[in-house]
Amino acid sequence: MDTTTLNPDKVDAFVGQFVTDFGAALFAPLVVLGDRLGLYKALAAGGRQTAADISTRTGIRERSVAEWLRANAAAGYVTYDAPTDSYALSPEQEFTLADESSPAFLPGAFQIALSVGRDIDRITDALRSGRGYGWDEHDALLFEGTERFFRPGYAANLVDSWLPSLDGVVDKLVAGARVADVGCGHGASTILMAQAYPASRFVGFDFHAASIDAARKRAAEAGVADRVTFQVAGADDFPGKDYDLVTLFDCFHDMGRPIDAARHIARALSPGGTLLLVEPQAGHDVADNLNPVGRVFYSASTTICTLNAIRYGAADSPVLGAQASDADLERALAAGGLTSVRLATSTPFNRVFEVRP
Ligand SMILES: C[S@@+](CC[C@H](N)C(=O)[O-])C[C@H]1O[C@@H](n2cnc3c(N)ncnc32)[C@H](O)[C@@H]1O
Numbered sequence: 001m002d003t004t005t006l007n008p009d010k011v012d013a014f015v016g017q018f019v020t021d022f023g024a025a026l027f028a029p030l031v032v033l034g035d036r037l038g039l040y041k042a043l044a045a046g047g048r049q050t051a052a053d054i055s056t057r058t059g060i061r062e063r064s065v066a067e068w069l070r071a072n073a074a075a076g077y078v079t080y081d082a083p084t085d086s087y088a089l090s091p092e093q094e095f096t097l098a099d100e101s102s103p104a105f106l107p108g109a110f111q112i113a114l115s116v117g118r119d120i121d122r123i124t125d126a127l128r129s130g131r132g133y134g135w136d137e138h139d140a141l142l143f144e145g146t147e148r149f150f151r152p153g154y155a156a157n158l159v160d161s162w163l164p165s166l167d168g169v170v171d172k173l174v175a176g177a178r179v180a181d182v183g184c185g186h187g188a189s190t191i192l193m194a195q196a197y198p199a200s201r202f203v204g205f206d207f208h209a210a211s212i213d214a215a216r217k218r219a220a221e222a223g224v225a226d227r228v229t230f231q232v233a234g235a236d237d238f239p240g241k242d243y244d245l246v247t248l249f250d251c252f253h254d255m256g257r258p259i260d261a262a263r264h265i266a267r268a269l270s271p272g273g274t275l276l277l278v279e280p281q282a283g284h285d286v287a288d289n290l291n292p293v294g295r296v297f298y299s300a301s302t303t304i305c306t307l308n309a310i311r312y313g314a315a316d317s318p319v320l321g322a323q324a325s326d327a328d329l330e331r332a333l334a335a336g337g338l339t340s341v342r343l344a345t346s347t348p349f350n351r352v353f354e355v356r357p
Pocket residue numbers: 135136146147150151182183184185186187188189205206207208211233234235236248249250251254255256257308
């Protein structure tokens with residue numbers, strides 16, 4: 001190329017962005033390590049501490065702890081006090097990194113990122129061949145990371161905001177409703193609903209057997225196994241009829257045959273039943289999504305969501321992807337007979353639709 005046409009300021013700016021991004025990529029394993037080794041929780045437990053203090057609390061060598069702390073301070077994930085060579089978590093850092101009950105507990109997100117790295121050779125082959133790559137073929141870190149990253153948002157929003165945004169649904173759940181949570185993964189959403197509405201009966205379906213095993217364990221641990229069951233089944237063939245509520249949390253856009261899924265759900269709903277469809281936040285077209293949130297979703301969609309849809313789709317199935325627009329979703333739903341679609345509420349990360357035949 002002709003380098004005389006380069007604008008040096010723009011090259012500098014791009015290299016600056018690259019350093020930020022490269023640092024973030026190299027830092028991702030440190031967040032998972034801090035989470036696994038209890039380093040963030042040790043910081044939270046003791047206020048301002050030196051590397052030696054954290055080493056004593058966790059049993060990790062002081063020299064390794066010091067390097068981890070320095071990287072975290074450089075990243076803005078811990079605060080550093082130079083005069084005392086000590087570290088602490090601000091309340092906001094503790095809220096997002098050390099408190100598993102927080103609605104904004106973030107470390108699971110980095111497990112998702114690392115899972116893609118573990119699968120990179122097979123994902124390369126899947127892209128090269130055009131065969132796609134199923135959800136079930138990913139490293140198990142993806143399933144655990146998804147549960148841990150999504151659950152806090154569901155805990156914060158599902159019962160308090162999303163279900164009440166639907167017409168008449170909460171009354172039915174309180175009185176006792178039949179609910180199918182389709183594509184339920186580890187069952188975080190299913191269990192939260194079951195805890196809130198003891199008179200209702202819930203069944204979670206997912207085509208990934210290992211996720212259903214995990215969901216059953218979670219339900220037993222949560223003490224709701226009397227009202228929740230989990231079963232391996234696809235969105236286009238799950239059993240049962242007359243569901244008052246069917247839910248799809250962050251999975252419709254992953255599906256190989258979303259139109260068949262919509263058609264099956266339309267038939268499985270009771271008269272007057274509702275589909276709650278939760279999808280990632282997205283604008284109307286590509287240009288609306290070229291921002292940090294869009295980068296997260298398009299990146300995950302390239303290596304995870306669209307590859308699953310390709311793997312299990314028919315040649316003419318839409319591959320929706322994590323940034324499917326309202327119009328894309330409405331088209332797929334309508335093709336399956338679900339023609340009434342209303343955006344009931346939203347968050348910075350999610351759109352919540354009330355859908356009916
Ligand atoms: C991003 S995960 C979301 C899991 C869960 N709903 C949650 O929010 O934690 C997508 C899920 O959809 C499931 N899935 C994808 N296609 C499916 C299909 N056709 N039928 C049933 N489950 C499907 C995957 O196995 C995976 O568990």
